[in-house]
Amino acid sequence: MQRRTFTLLKFFSFIVIFGAPILCAAQTTKVKGRVIDANTKEALPFCNISFIKSTVGTITDQNGFFSIDAKQATDSISVQYVGYNRRSFPVKKNTTNNYTIELIPQNYALQEVVVRPGENPAHAFFRKIVANKSRNSVTNLPSYSYNAYTKMQIDVNNIKNELKDKKLLKQFKFVFDYLDTNKMTGKTYIPILISESLSDYYYSNSPKREKEVIKASKTSGIDNKSVAQFTGRMYQNINIYDNFIDFFDQGLISPLNNNGLSYYKYYLQDTALIDGKQCIRMNFVPKRKQEPTFTGEMWVHDTTYAVVKVVLQLNKGANINWVNAMAAEQVFQPVNDSVWFPKSSNLFIDFKITKGTVGFFGRNTSVISNVKLKAEFPDSTKKTSPDVILSDEAINKDTSYWAQNRPVELSAQEKGIYTMVDRVKEVPLFKTATNITNLLVNYYYPIGYFEYGPYYQTYSNNRIEGDRLKFGGRTSNKVSTKIMVGGFAAYGFKDEKFKYGGDVLYMFSKEPRITGYASYKKDMEQMGLSPFSLAEDNILTSVLRRNPNYKLNLIEQTKFKFDYEWVPGISSGIEINYKNINASEFVTMNRLDGTGETHMPITNIVLSTRIAKGEKFVAGEFERISLGSDNPIINVTATFGIKSIFGSKYSYTLLDANYVHKVPLNPFGYLRYIIEGGKLFGTVPYPLLKLHEGNETYALNKFSFNMMNYYEFASDQWVSLTLEHHFNGFFLNHIPLMRKLKWREVAYGKGLIGSLSNANKTGEFIFPSGLSDVSKPYYEVGVGVENIFKIIRIDAIWRLSHLSNPNIDKFGIRAGLQIIF
Structure with a gap:
């Protein structure tokens, strides 16, 4: 997508600035070892290990091992695990400490479980959970509504304190005041973005329907309604009861998959009272390290077999790019005697670019309140078609509104992110990095009121034109956010001819999206080329050709187009075209009677309709990029050739x-x-x-x-x-x-x-x-x-x-x- 100023562009600008390889210096104090059950001697995965009175910490892996280090360590560590007594241990500074830590289970009696001969009792318990999935999954409830608060944060990680003394980064010295250490990974990081939203969510099972009304949205450094829609609850859901959890085009195998016994080993651990309900803890680990599975634990109500709490960590052997680690936690609340409804969820992802360089953390926190079963959709939402509705004042809420309505208080660091990002945007080096990133991602380089590009079309070669140079560009958002004007000029050194063109895009409305477009061009064109192919005037096309490039025609074309989006996912367009196709020495227009034409004028009208229910977009001021849809996408066009207008001879x-x-x-x-x-x-x-x-x-x-x-x-x-x-x-x-x-x-x-x-x-x-x-x-x-x-x-x-x-x-x-x- 071109012309999009949203989160990823800002993030990649940070990568451009901080992305030089960083050699991780040895730390002063290290603590490593293993945590096991004092009675059974079995490993305890996902135990929390942290230096007391600090933010430095980690968790044990699926085999109970851990390693933690820090330059400024405290004199003791704390070890915590649900269902076990907390313990602390002294730490010798400036050296390596090794521990085998035995945790003592809290005194709970495990209820009687019917065991089949020779079978792991956890398997019988697992089957009861699966048998009750349809009853316990909230997606099978007739209808419900709730209020949701969602907070997302992005941090650049693997940042070393020594960087602040680098000459290149002196303009960003204030950023290092926000340097912190992640408890889970031990990596240092700097927060670069925080986003919050408050919304009302409505769901109906029959007919299947959902609606989210975002009442307030706030994103550091970004004032974009399209981005605001993605700060809501609907795009952050993980349903533990699903057989597969969708994650970046990967179907991760849920621990509650109907065939979970084929992918996981399950173990019953202990019981505890949660919200006054007796619950059983069950651990799960992957059977095979290469599969997209999880390691973790869940607490399950012993009567309804509903999940009360689940903690997941992605299997390290899972074949997922750019992800170094992923962890999630969901907590459920009893709404009545039979329904446990999601109460809160936390998602943490550690993204890495390449080993030894900076990466980033992605975090998402959701809090659900005011759950109502058998809820009716408000009349105001019945009249609107978008699944996600952004209220008119959502991005204009002041600080006092957030202070009164935010269910979870922001930390001092989180509050500071808003101020920090605003300061970063004004640093000249960051503006340059953003422009370079825009060039790499969007193919245009902004220069004040003008954007040069696409850069990859500057040079190309074909048999008709020989070496070809092309220069083009368009107006930037500084000129207008309603109208964008572009143009190009090209010259072929073999045919010694200039080609040129221009276009204008006018944005009548963004909600609903209504655009008008007009263009004229006189340029070489390959007919029968897929619209998704590399353009013929592309340096890569010139280099990667398997046949000589000569099947080109000089085309003169004038186009007028109007697009109207009736509702999100359904749009129509009307286009009026005049095209004059000129014959070439390789692609002729010779008649059967021996005569020939030097050009062929054609006039037509094109009507088009696109149906893509649930299609999601991230949009800039003019253009937008589709994030796809889970539903089929249908495109229909009807082209009507008009005879006797501007010399056109064909009706079809x-x-x-x-x-x-x-x-x-x-x-x-x-x-x-x-x-x-x-x-x-x-x-x-x-x-x-x-x-x-x-x-x-x-x-x-x-x-x-x-x-x-x-x-x-x-x-x-x-x-x-x-x-x-x-x-x-x-x-x-x-x-x-x-x-x-x-x-x-x-x-x-x-x-x-x-x-x-x-x-x-x-x-x-x-x-x-x-x-x-x-x-x-x-x-x-x-x-x-x-x-x-x-x-x-x-x-x-x-x-x-x-x-x-x-x-x-x-x-x-x-x-x-x-x-x-």
């Missing part, structure tokens, strides 16, 4: 639709499929037929046929299917070397069948050499490995049909860059 109707859906198939990864089809009514020359999307580069394109050439197939009615399955390492994780590399397997297949009517097959214009119909189906299949160095995907692809066509490759290797978790 083209209907086109596609259906895109991503289906989780945990634990086997996920499947994405695309179904597309269309039909053209009328007789037209070949440039107006469906020129199927080929790919003549070594760059992998998921939306094109990677082994198909440009101008190889055309249709006036067609249907295609793409299947792409991402296994997320399901097979490779079982191979020790592959597990270490964290490579992941991918398989895909693409198929296409179409036809041409006799009128269009034997029309007045001669088809370019190699262009034919696809009445015989076209197929290609591929297998690949993604996540190489976390950003590279390489596929081996076989073409299975039309193998006698000229100048084709039957087999190829294609590579692409992608950022995935």
Whole structure:
């Protein structure tokens, strides 16, 4: 996405500034050892270890081991674990202390449990929890409502105090006043963002419906309504009763998965009274270290078998990028004798970029209150369609409002983040870092009232133009947040011709989103190119081509477009186009009678509709990036050619639709499929037929046929299917070397069948050499490995049909860059 000024851009600016490799100096005082049960001698995972009267601490791993160090350690440590008596131990400073710590269980009697012969009693208990999942999961309640407070925080970690003396960072010396140490990891960190929201949430099971009204939202350094929507409760949910917990496209296996006995080992530990209810503690650990599972414990009510509290830590062997650690805690409250409802949740993620450099912590805290079962949706929410409603005054609440309504008081450090971020934004070096980050992420570099870009189109090469230079840009937000004007100029040193263009985008409204767009261009264009392909005037396209780049035409185009979003997820557009296609020496427009055309004017009107229920966006002032949807996405277009206007000679109707859906198939990864089809009514020359999307580069394109050439197939009615399955390492994780590399397997297949009517097959214009119909189906299949160095995907692809066509490759290797978790 271009022109987006939101959280990630600010964060990556910190990475640019603080991201030089940091050598971790040896610490003065270290304490390490193991914590075990005094009676059974079994390891105790997730015990809290901390230096007394300090913020430095950690927790034990799943085998009970821990290690903690600090420069300014106190003289003792504290060891705490739910269900055990707290203990403290002296610490010798400036040396290494080794302990085997035995904790004594608190005196609770375990209730009688019926045990099957030869069976772990925890298994029988687990089955009772699973049998009651449908009753205890709040998503199965008829309806409810509650008030929610959500707090998110982002911290840059692995920051060393010595950095403040670096000459480069002197402008940021005040930031180090906020330096702290995380208790769980022992890493130092500086908070860079805090966000809070207060909202009312409503849920109905039949019909399935949910609504969140954000009453107040506050984010340090950011005043953006789109970002504010993501500070609410709905995007932070983890349901322990689900079989799989969605986490960055990964289906993490819940400890309460129906088949949990296949993935986890369970142990009953002890009992305790929680809110006056007798509860049993059950620990769980993964059976296999490579699977996306958790280690942790849960307390379960012994009568309803409802979860009262659960603590999770991500299995360290899980194949998830950029995540060094993840921990979550959920606490439930009794609403009546049979319903335990979420009361609070805490999520902690330790992200790492590369070893030895800075990373960041992500934290989320949610507090739920005023739970009402069988609640009615307010009339004000019934009349609105968005699932998340941001009230008009949500981002304008003053300090006194937050002080009165915030259920959890902010710490002194958290309060200071708001002030610190405002100061950071004014530092010249930070502004420069933000501009560099904008260039890398958005492809534009801001220079006052102007943004230069896209930078990757500055130089390219093709057979018609030879070496090509292009300079372009657009106005920045400093000029206006209602109108954006852009333009470009290019020159080919072989054809010695200038190309140029300009456009203007006007934002009539953001809620609902209503935009107007107008553009003119005179430039070289590759017809039959997927809209998701690398542009032809791209330096990477020039370098990665597998065939010479000559199937280009000079296009003059004038376009007017109006888009209207009726409700979130449903939008329509109308577009008026005038296009003049000029023939080239390689792509001619010769008639059957021997005559030819030097240009072909075309006028058309395009109507489009997009249906994407639940689609989420993060938006800037003008443009926005889709975060996808769990539901299918449908795009429908209808193009009407208009004869006798601006010289156009063709009247036709083209209907086109596609259906895109991503289906989780945990634990086997996920499947994405695309179904597309269309039909053209009328007789037209070949440039107006469906020129199927080929790919003549070594760059992998998921939306094109990677082994198909440009101008190889055309249709006036067609249907295609793409299947792409991402296994997320399901097979490779079982191979020790592959597990270490964290490579992941991918398989895909693409198929296409179409036809041409006799009128269009034997029309007045001669088809370019190699262009034919696809009445015989076209197929290609591929297998690949993604996540190489976390950003590279390489596929081996076989073409299975039309193998006698000229100048084709039957087999190829294609590579692409992608950022995935």
